[in-house]
Amino acid sequence: MTATTLHQIRRRRAEDAARVAAAAALLDTTEFQLFALAWRHWYGRPAGEAELERWYVPYMFEDRVPVWVRDFVRGIERAAASGTLDRRDYPETLQPPATPRRHRLGLEGLALIVLLLAFLLWLAQHVAGLLGLVESCYFPPCL
Numbered sequence: 001m002t003a004t005t006l007h008q009i010r011r012r013r014a015e016d017a018a019r020v021a022a023a024a025a026l027l028d029t030t031e032f033q034l035f036a037l038a039w040r041h042w043y044g045r046p047a048g049e050a051e052l053e054r055w056y057v058p059y060m061f062e063d064r065v066p067v068w069v070r071d072f073v074r075g076i077e078r079a080a081a082s083g084t085l086d087r088r089d090y091p092e093t094l095q096p097p098a099t100p101r102r103h104r105l106g107l108e109g110l111a112l113i114v115l116l117l118a119f120l121l122w123l124a125q126h127v128a129g130l131l132g133l134v135e136s137c138y139f140p141p142c143l
Helices: 003-026 031-043 049-062 067-082 100-131
Strands: none
Touching (some): 003 031, 003 049, 003 067, 031 067
């Protein structure tokens, strides 16, 4: 192969990978999930994770996009261009609505992180004072 041919292959692969990323963004999903959707569309059945990884790893590291993913991406692009793209046609990409329980769980997790950070700041100040490493306070609030 000549250098020109290799350059063309690399450019085409990069363009294919960019189109996959754009299609995933249109569906508001991950590229891995897009591969799963493309597999189901092409083969008519869900893919196993190992099956999908066999194709996804070369895509991630070498920009190799399988023909069945390119076909699926072209369909997404056509639907988007014609204004008929509806994410509800791909229910796997839809996020479940936040429930009060999930919302409360998120707030509890945030509170735990804030408390942990405050404790670590207090601990760092206390240990620094015990060891005599600093002569003034560097962490708020200075006690």
